[in-house]
Amino acid sequence: MTTERYNPxxxxxxxxxxxxxRQTFKTPNDPSRPKYxxxxxxxxxxxxxxxxxxxxxxxxxxxxxxxRARGFNVLHPMGWDAFGMPAExxxxxxxxxxxxxxxxxxxxxxxxxxSIGLSLDWSREIATCDPSYYRHxxxxxxxxxxxxxxxxxxxxxxxxxxxxxVLANEQVIDGRGWRSGxxxxxxxxxxxxxxxxxxxxxxxxxxxxLDRWPEKVRLMQKNWIGRSEGLLVRFELDAATAPADASELxxxxxxxxTLFGAKFMAIAPDHPLAKAAAVGNQALGEFIDECRRIGTSxxxxxxxxxxxxxxxxxxxxxxxPNWLVPVYVANxxxxxxxxxxxxxxxxxxxxxxxxxxxxxxxxxxxVCPADVDPSSFTITDVAYDGDGRMINSRFLDGMxxxxxxxxxxxxxxxxxxxxxxxxxxxxxFKLRDWGISRQRYWGCPIPIIHCDDCGVTPVxxxxxxxxxxxxxxxxxxxxxxxxxxxxxxxxxxxxxxPARRETDTMDTxxxxxxxxxxxxxxxxxESPTTRSVVxxxxxVDQYIGGIEHAILHLxxxxxxxxxxxxxxxxxxxxxxxxxxTQGMVVHETYKGKDGSWLTPNEVKFVSxxxxxxGFAIVTDEEIVIxxxxxxxxxxxxxxxxxxxxxxxxxxxxxxxMLSDSPPERDVAWTEEGVQGxxxxxxxxxxxxNDLAEIAAPVGATMPATIGPEALKVRRAVHTHLMxxxxxxxxxxxxxxxxxxxxxxxxxxxxxxxxxxxxxxxDLKFAFREAADVLVLLFSPMMPHLAEDxxxxxxxxxxxxxxxxxxxxxxxxxxxxxxxxxxxxGKKRAELTIAADADSKAIELxxxxxxxxxxxxxGRPVRKVxxxxxxxxxxxx
RNA sequence: GCGGACGUGGCGAAACUGGUAGACGCAAGGGACUUAAAAUCCCUCGGAGUAUUCCGUGCGGGUUCGAUCCCCGCCGUCCGCACCA
Numbered sequence: 001m002t003t004e005r006y007n008p009x010x011x012x013x014x015x016x017x018x019x020x021x022r023q024t025f026k027t028p029n030d031p032s033r034p035k036y037x038x039x040x041x042x043x044x045x046x047x048x049x050x051x052x053x054x055x056x057x058x059x060x061x062x063x064x065x066x067x068r069a070r071g072f073n074v075l076h077p078m079g080w081d082a083f084g085m086p087a088e089x090x091x092x093x094x095x096x097x098x099x100x101x102x103x104x105x106x107x108x109x110x111x112x113x114x115s116i117g118l119s120l121d122w123s124r125e126i127a128t129c130d131p132s133y134y135r136h137x138x139x140x141x142x143x144x145x146x147x148x149x150x151x152x153x154x155x156x157x158x159x160x161x162x163x164x165x166v167l168a169n170e171q172v173i174d175g176r177g178w179r180s181g182x183x184x185x186x187x188x189x190x191x192x193x194x195x196x197x198x199x200x201x202x203x204x205x206x207x208x209x210l211d212r213w214p215e216k217v218r219l220m221q222k223n224w225i226g227r228s229e230g231l232l233v234r235f236e237l238d239a240a241t242a243p244a245d246a247s248e249l250x251x252x253x254x255x256x257x258t259l260f261g262a263k264f265m266a267i268a269p270d271h272p273l274a275k276a277a278a279v280g281n282q283a284l285g286e287f288i289d290e291c292r293r294i295g296t297s298x299x300x301x302x303x304x305x306x307x308x309x310x311x312x313x314x315x316x317x318x319x320x321p322n323w324l325v326p327v328y329v330a331n332x333x334x335x336x337x338x339x340x341x342x343x344x345x346x347x348x349x350x351x352x353x354x355x356x357x358x359x360x361x362x363x364x365x366x367v368c369p370a371d372v373d374p375s376s377f378t379i380t381d382v383a384y385d386g387d388g389r390m391i392n393s394r395f396l397d398g399m400x401x402x403x404x405x406x407x408x409x410x411x412x413x414x415x416x417x418x419x420x421x422x423x424x425x426x427x428x429f430k431l432r433d434w435g436i437s438r439q440r441y442w443g444c445p446i447p448i449i450h451c452d453d454c455g456v457t458p459v460x461x462x463x464x465x466x467x468x469x470x471x472x473x474x475x476x477x478x479x480x481x482x483x484x485x486x487x488x489x490x491x492x493x494x495x496x497x498p499a500r501r502e503t504d505t506m507d508t509x510x511x512x513x514x515x516x517x518x519x520x521x522x523x524x525x526e527s528p529t530t531r532s533v534v535x536x537x538x539x540v541d542q543y544i545g546g547i548e549h550a551i552l553h554l555x556x557x558x559x560x561x562x563x564x565x566x567x568x569x570x571x572x573x574x575x576x577x578x579x580x581t582q583g584m585v586v587h588e589t590y591k592g593k594d595g596s597w598l599t600p601n602e603v604k605f606v607s608x609x610x611x612x613x614g615f616a617i618v619t620d621e622e623i624v625i626x627x628x629x630x631x632x633x634x635x636x637x638x639x640x641x642x643x644x645x646x647x648x649x650x651x652x653x654x655x656x657m658l659s660d661s662p663p664e665r666d667v668a669w670t671e672e673g674v675q676g677x678x679x680x681x682x683x684x685x686x687x688x689n690d691l692a693e694i695a696a697p698v699g700a701t702m703p704a705t706i707g708p709e710a711l712k713v714r715r716a717v718h719t720h721l722m723x724x725x726x727x728x729x730x731x732x733x734x735x736x737x738x739x740x741x742x743x744x745x746x747x748x749x750x751x752x753x754x755x756x757x758x759x760x761x762d763l764k765f766a767f768r769e770a771a772d773v774l775v776l777l778f779s780p781m782m783p784h785l786a787e788d789x790x791x792x793x794x795x796x797x798x799x800x801x802x803x804x805x806x807x808x809x810x811x812x813x814x815x816x817x818x819x820x821x822x823x824x825g826k827k828r829a830e831l832t833i834a835a836d837a838d839s840k841a842i843e844l845x846x847x848x849x850x851x852x853x854x855x856x857x858g859r860p861v862r863k864v865x866x867x868x869x870x871x872x873x874x875x876x
Numbered sequence: 877g878c879g880g881a882c883g884u885g886g887c888g889a890a891a892c893u894g895g896u897a898g899a900c901g902c903a904a905g906g907g908a909c910u911u912a913a914a915a916u917c918c919c920u921c922g923g924a925g926u927a928u929u930c931c932g933u934g935c936g937g938g939u940u941c942g943a944u945c946c947c948c949g950c951c952g953u954c955c956g957c958a959c960c961a
Contacts, residue, residue, distance in 0.1 A: 129903095216880065216881070216956080219879075219880065219956085220879095223878090224956095226957095230961080333959080334960065335961075337960045342961045343961085344961085345961095351961080428961095429960095430957095430960055514926080538877075551956090607904075609905065611886080659901075660901075661928075662889080668888070669885095670888085670902075672902055675902095679915095680901090682915090723892090734900085734901095737900080737901090738900035740899075740900095741900055745900090822896080822941085822942070824942085825940095825941065825942040825943095826942090827896050830896085862941090863941065864941090865895090865941055867895055867942095871895045871942085872895095872941060873895080873941050875942090
């Protein structure tokens, strides 16, 4: 019998149209049904989707379709992270407008996404650059401001003097702007900040509750938040050496135990005391300037040696007024951590040791490791930062370092300097407040008006949204809003006098910090969220995206839900209950003799038992096959989803993306692999055609008696069904797919081994069940093929609207099992026995087996270990 | 430097986290069908061996009846943070 080949191109567009017409994936806000919210990180509308998107959305779609079939009301929306620099750069190049570029890209990418057959509710689509979205963001900014969650303060920024904008740290490469190549300056600018540090402790503590997040991401966030417990210690300055106004220096330390090992104090170049000391000290002033110039770029930090400059100031040791410690300005002290000042204990801190070794200040070990004789313990160029007992430390000697920490803290808290305690305990965080001001046009305007009389004045809510003007030009660098002839000139909403709009816009990370909440009711024109709706849908049950967002996006979103809760926009702290970070799509690289990269389309291959070689199609020259790397334009190893879908169909692309590697790991796109997936599409099509011929009609009831052949089919079906469920539940798509292939392999071999036509009622029923289950199992991965197969086997409603098969667990347990039998840990025999046989019966049978007796070589059996349902081990 | 993850066939991987190592697939080799190719179907496929055998999960030890999995020490690869006092 011949079956026509399955034609994905015709089929896929047909079913996409049908789903659309039937509104199959439209999700009502129906609180009566159990909900499931699955979300993939929304894309930036760069113009075209890439294979990484296909992988990401294929995973989310499997979860969405699976949960839908299992009876959940599934929310699976899509939108666009649409503000950002690339749109402005494109506008500059094309003499166009960022909005035009962005919306054209959105249209193109929406079409591409639709060709993948994703089960998305497009009626909820949002674009963050649309005033209908960002107006609510402006409202929340004002609410945050009123709630004390917004700050406006001076801060140091990376300033690109050519592009005239602030650059993020990631945009500074070797001290130069990534676009302009200009030397980046450190500037003090007044910036808007969101006070994420208000939640430092909670953001840290709550990580423990995120048990469905990757451990790696939680750890990265933990390190980023960077909590450390320590002591703030006030050192009195020697009046004879200190500047007139300065009487003390406060430092932060996590090692108060090492106070008697102090050899110097060091302060940041921007520390107020450094500035005071530089007055009338030209050499010191020059040193400070030099530190500033080198700045804090990564390259500078890696190579810069520890440098310092003695201010001449001396500080008194907190436990000994006669002990004077020199105060240095040093280039490795950060002003924005702790107090911008430290005491240096070189024996137990590598940086301090490097420093004293340059300036000849010496070191005194004060913590001695347990296995070392204190009298011979010396430090030369490796600091000791481990545990031990105190030495050379007066009243601390003999204590453990831990005890000494406590003792020093206790004593200094009790002693006073100028009527205040000499020290207090403090918790410090590395986490900084989130600077959101960007000197860009294509972002969400910050709804603030600056008035000479009234100062910083919020835009009244009735005047929202503050809309970006359309008539802007990009013929010169800098912020188009700033130089717009009229936009920024408004009257003060408070006093009515002429005033100016804030021309900074918000960091685009703000846009993506709450879009998941907006999806729950994107139709609300009055408020960012509708409380009854948002509280029902959130948290997102399964969030899927790239590991590159492990810190910023995910941390900002966690902050945002807390801030939204505080301002009444939602009622939860943690937005993402489950997080999954998928791996990249990589591809081999091809390099010609002349060192130029070739695309996969420009190369042909020859494979035989000696290996695989590649040749340039045009020149026939042999090329070098390089390692698989992330798809990139520069290495020309990209594969275009449109081409793949056009050639093989979306189902094949989806199947291959999910099948080859575990989802969290990188997957290598290969021509052979995608062809294997395409072959399987045809194999399934043939199999379902064969089943359609012999299966009982749709909805046939189970016959009273099921013969052994039919039982075999049913057992296979339900066993594989059980395993596929387990794999999808754990997001193990690759093993789910292996399990589906096992089922189809089983069915193919059962069909080929049948020597008689399946005309008995029980077999017909079993094959009906097999066909239904098989199609339903692969329908989340290959939905279009599944629809055609579903229709072929007689169903009238789409498989996308059908319910998941119910598992009969009794069919997954067989009457007899075959256990491997080991002798001394090595497999020597197999034992087939009743599944419910007890351990004693198994033991008696096992020691009689021929293979066991042979391996024992006449030795007596000393012990038999029976692991139920698993294995038998005979020890002898 | 600090923190973390990972090393299994020619390749991607699996092994229900202590219980038959290599499922499922890719590539390769052999065969059937065909004038031929594609497609399809059958067989082989970790190494050695005539074997009902031995060896084998980066390397070296250990715990255990039994270790890819747990412990100790190395080697290698990748990732994150980075002068955070």
